[in-house]
Amino acid sequence: MSEERQWSGKTDGTLWMHKALIGCFKFLPMALLYFFMALVVPFYMLFNHQGYLSIYHYLHQRQGWGPLKAFGGCYVNHFLFGASLMDRFASYAGRKFRVKKTGLEVFDNLAGQEQGFIMLSSHIGNSEMSGYMLSTPLKRMNAITFPGEKATVRSNLDRMLEVNNIRLISADGLDWLFTLNAALSDGEIVSIHADRLFGSSKALKVKILGAEAQIPMGPFNLAATRCLPVTAGFCMKTGFKSYEALQYRLDTPEMETMSKTEKMDYLAARYAATVNAILEKWPLQWYNFFEFWK
Amino acid sequence: MEDLKLELKEKIIDALNLVDMTPADIEDDAPIFMEGLGLDSIDALELMLLMEKNYGIRLSNPAEGKQVFKSINAMVEYINANRTK
Numbered sequence: 381m382s383e384e385r386q387w388s389g390k391t392d393g394t395l396w397m398h399k400a401l402i403g404c405f406k407f408l409p410m411a412l413l414y415f416f417m418a419l420v421v422p423f424y425m426l427f428n429h430q431g432y433l434s435i436y437h438y439l440h441q442r443q444g445w446g447p448l449k450a451f452g453g454c455y456v457n458h459f460l461f462g463a464s465l466m467d468r469f470a471s472y473a474g475r476k477f478r479v480k481k482t483g484l485e486v487f488d489n490l491a492g493q494e495q496g497f498i499m500l501s502s503h504i505g506n507s508e509m510s511g512y513m514l515s516t517p518l519k520r521m522n523a524i525t526f527p528g529e530k531a532t533v534r535s536n537l538d539r540m541l542e543v544n545n546i547r548l549i550s551a552d553g554l555d556w557l558f559t560l561n562a563a564l565s566d567g568e569i570v571s572i573h574a575d576r577l578f579g580s581s582k583a584l585k586v587k588i589l590g591a592e593a594q595i596p597m598g599p600f601n602l603a604a605t606r607c608l609p610v611t612a613g614f615c616m617k618t619g620f621k622s623y624e625a626l627q628y629r630l631d632t633p634e635m636e637t638m639s640k641t642e643k644m645d646y647l648a649a650r651y652a653a654t655v656n657a658i659l660e661k662w663p664l665q666w667y668n669f670f671e672f673w674k
Numbered sequence: 675m676e677d678l679k680l681e682l683k684e685k686i687i688d689a690l691n692l693v694d695m696t697p698a699d700i701e702d703d704a705p706i707f708m709e710g711l712g713l714d715s716i717d718a719l720e721l722m723l724l725m726e727k728n729y730g731i732r733l734s735n736p737a738e739g740k741q742v743f744k745s746i747n748a749m750v751e752y753i754n755a756n757r758t759k
Contacts, residue, residue, distance in 0.1 A: 554707070555736035557715055561722040562734030579715035598716050605723060 405473035417462045425458055431669030442589040443663050457664045464506040464617060471512060478622040479513050486627045490609050491519045496567040497609040500574035500599055500651055503667045504658055505616040513625045515544045521569040527552035551579055564606060572599045574651055586652035589659060591673045595648060604643035612654045616662050628654050678750050689724045690717050703745045730758030
């Protein structure tokens with residue numbers, strides 16, 4: 381996957397646009413802002429062929445949808461993605477969402493133990509919302525983010541996540557690796573994206589939706605080398621003002637006898653199976669806007 | 675000093691699974707990352723764990739860490755001065 385074909389992972393827009401957006405959410409009804417976005421989405425799709433085509437291919441080839449349904453699905457996908465971003469800014473402005481919690485006891489149990497663990501996140505649903513829903517008073521969570529996020533987004537994220545004992549670590553250069561290493565040695569939680577290569581080109585091959593895909597080796601290598609528990613976390617938009625937060629435990633007792641490579645492959649396969657299950661239930665909340673399957 | 679260099683090189687080869695390499699292939703003063711051994715972020719985390727497990731050295735300061743991983747010579751020097759195991 382070449383660099384130029386990947387979505388940068390940063391929030392679009394300038395500083396003043398972000399501030400204006402947060403201001404809007406304080407005073408304007410959400411329904412009005414959603415309506416405005418529904419009008420803008422076709423233009424966004426028109427000028428962003430790359431993202432639109434990759435989602436069309438995903439819906440048509442991987443989900444097996446017909447051309448017309450897949451085309452309509454692209455619109456809904458972009459709308460839902462925009463809605464997720466708007467919900468993010470709405471949260472900054474103090475708006476609240478209803479949340480159904482599924483399997484969060486997995487997270488709470490691990491957070492209560494001395495050892496740290498790794499929570500794998502994905503560009504599916506609204507992963508940032510997970511941060512607002514997971515409170516870790518006993519253990520700090522370190523969320524690895526793409527470098528270069530805009531200052532407004534960054535400062536708002538820091539402010540909101542700090543309340544839940546979550547620290548953001550920007551994956552820039554080599555510095556973040558030392559912070560990550562210290563966090564794991566201190567028995568903290570590390571949240572890291574497991575569906576996009578960054579920092580290293582080393583990858584593991586898995587099957588997602590029936591076709592081979594590459595996912596980053598880093599998170600799985602980290603878990604296997606340090607024998608850490610692993611969860612996969614998702615936060616799916618289920619309605620206008622509602623989300624479902626889900627947690628799945630990926631490591632199992634059978635792993636104890638496995639070699640490091642076997643552990644990595646096992647965890648990657650379990651992660652892929654979880655992603656499969658999520659995408660079968662919420663096919664339109666896949667937000668990897670590049671050709672994920674080659 | 676030379677014994678520790680050899681031991682460290684062997685541990686690096688083992689930890690990073692550099693199957694085609696021998697300790698003699700790793701130069702003492704060549705950079706470990708990028709143009710030297712060509713290691714990346716995954717390897718960096720492996721090396722940090724190697725330092726912690728084998729020598730009781732926990733690297734958490736990025737500025738210091740980058741100096742330590744400059745070369746095999748720098749690593750050995752740091753291990754000698756800071757090891758607890």
